[in-house]
Amino acid sequence: MAEEAVLGFLEKNELITDSGEFAVEQGISHDEIVNVIKSLNGFRFVDAQDIKKERWQLTAEGKTYAANGSPEFQLFMAIPQEGISRVELQKKLGDSVFKIGCQQAIKNKWVEMGKSQVSRKVAHVDDNVKAMLVRINDGEAVSQEEIDALKRRKLISPQIWKGYSVRKGPNYAPKRRKPATDLTRENLQRGDWKDLQFKEYNFSAKGLPAEGGTATNADDFPSDGIRGDAHKQLCGKQNLLPQRCFRKIMLRGYQYDWKRDEANKNLLRTHTTAVSSRMLYALAQKPFEAKKYYSVDRVFRNEAVDRTHLAEFHQIEGLICDRGLNLGDLQGVLYDFFSRLGMSKLRFKPAYNPYTEPSMEIFGYHEGFKKWVEVGNSGMFRPEMLLPMGLPEDVRVIAWGLSLERPTMILYGIDNIRDLFGHKVDLSLIKSNPICRIGLQ
Ligand code: PHE
Structure with a gap:
């Protein structure tokens, strides 16, 4: 699906400017799009260029504020017209929201902190922190000043986003067939070998461990006596003929002195x-x-x-x-x-x-x-x-x-x-x- 989307898009358009935006437009996850791009790029179906962007993401704390409002806003909203005692407010909000909320609300001059009583200083406040966090979470642009403020409060952290811009490569085709690794008898019979695309050799792949040498029996044939070492043997066991047959050939056929021990010696076949x-x-x-x-x-x-x-x-x-x-x-x-x-x-x-x-x-x-x-x-x-x-x-x-x-x-x-x-x-x-x-x- 993702592969068809990429190749299909490039059939009609010159460029995918940003794989991230492309993924959103296509309704496909960016990870999936990236995997396809990497594979297509490897086979040079497409030519992909890296794009790196610094993005901001909400920290766990930032996420709770985006959902529930900033602590200062929660604190402000928890104070009734007539004011409230510190103890009661703390009980209502919980320790951490109370503590952070107090700090920020005082800084914003939203509240008046008396010895035991807390009251509102203004009639109305906006929860800008929550609004900024929501905008960042949605990938919308936010000013540097706002980013700095949220960063200082550790409500956001930077994240490097990696994506690609993509255009057609030298092997581009609107559809890719899975490259073949073997030429089979069926390919030859059907005649589809002509159109097969083969996977490139991987020369650094490790081969299967060899199970043994290609060996043959030392005495498949009698030594010729003329060239001396008829087989120019190396070394290496495997009886290719049943021993009964050997015996017959050697004793009856060649009237040869045949020795089992000799015949059982290992050698690489010559x-x-x-x-x-x-x-x-x-x-x-x-x-x-x-x-x-x-x-x-x-x-x-x-x-x-x-x-x-x-x-x-x-x-x-x-x-x-x-x-x-x-x-x-x-x-x-x-x-x-x-x-x-x-x-x-x-x-x-x-x-x-x-x-x-x-x-x-x-x-x-x-x-x-x-x-x-x-x-x-x-x-x-x-x-x-x-x-x-x-x-x-x-x-x-x-x-x-x-x-x-x-x-x-x-x-x-x-x-x-x-x-x-x-x-x-x-x-x-x-x-x-x-x-x-x-x-x-
Ligand atoms: N075994 C011979 C060689 O390796 C080739 C050969 C095969 C000769 C069959 C005769 C008959 O040289």
């Missing part, structure tokens, strides 16, 4: 292929159906960091399971994938993976480096993996694990991976760069 093998295992538990899977997630490696290597990156992993697939299908899918991103120069190099055969590393050409840069790894899952899981013999699985960061470097001419991901990334660049969508030039 590739998302652990996720793929889990999906394959799940697939093998039901009558076979052709399937495609993909995952995008963070992986960790024990790498020396340089301009093309990070100790952690994002892996884009995919696999297609169907009868009769071959290496040509894998190459076709990869060409298709990368050329849709705008990268049609690809090369494949034979490679070794303990879980795929054949295997191919994938390279893309970096114009800046004038060099072929590895962008991923791929292959066809070995029967040693697939058969112990229970997949039919003629089922072939083509799969790939790509880096997200490296193709981004190629496509955007970035020559240092640390400019793209990690603690050295320039936040102002992230804030000021327009959002881009790869592949939709």
Whole structure:
């Protein structure tokens, strides 16, 4: 309501001169108006300037006089024509009104104080003090002299009033929609993502405490023996495959010496292929159906960091399971994938993976480096993996694990991976760069 009032008013008028007066005109509390102005100002819907005013407010004593009359007036009115004894007057008025009333009424020359008798000196008096207090309470103007007099008697005290003058801001719109914090599946399905306004990132907000590392099992795959440390493991536990299945793959598939203790060691996962093998295992538990899977997630490696290597990156992993697939299908899918991103120069190099055969590393050409840069790894899952899981013999699985960061470097001419991901990334660049969508030039 208050927000509509502010934005609606500014649609037709240039300025809200005083939020206080505006609140009175709109019949909305000033607090509510102020809250709305602050929030609109934060999003630059409006431009608000502070106004400070010194105002007078009645003290508790001032309030009782505004209601009941000043003590001197009460005292005067309590004295009958013929006069009254002090004792009786004091009893009528109470100690405090009597005491203050006497002081002020004598000063005003309203009353005559005899030894025991009090009488009126004038026929008629006006209660100016009460009238002033009422005017101040209503926010009306009062002369400096009057203010001084009331201040001296501690019937009023100063109060700093804060308000705003408001005009349209750079993001002004007659209506504000609540800024979105997430882009949801529903937004995409409904198509309303186009018109969403997003809340700005709060870079100083504290994140949720991490519950644990992204860990995988040490022995998802046997060590390759060729590159030595196939996974370039860091450290870190989580069995991605049921132990029964491991045993089968390792003992029956690879005829490997498999040790539970070794397999239970913790490590940060080095590739998302652990996720793929889990999906394959799940697939093998039901009558076979052709399937495609993909995952995008963070992986960790024990790498020396340089301009093309990070100790952690994002892996884009995919696999297609169907009868009769071959290496040509894998190459076709990869060409298709990368050329849709705008990268049609690809090369494949034979490679070794303990879980795929054949295997191919994938390279893309970096114009800046004038060099072929590895962008991923791929292959066809070995029967040693697939058969112990229970997949039919003629089922072939083509799969790939790509880096997200490296193709981004190629496509955007970035020559240092640390400019793209990690603690050295320039936040102002992230804030000021327009959002881009790869592949939709
Ligand atoms: N796991 C491989 C890597 O991280 C990528 C890959 C995935 C290779 C699937 C073959 C099949 O390098």
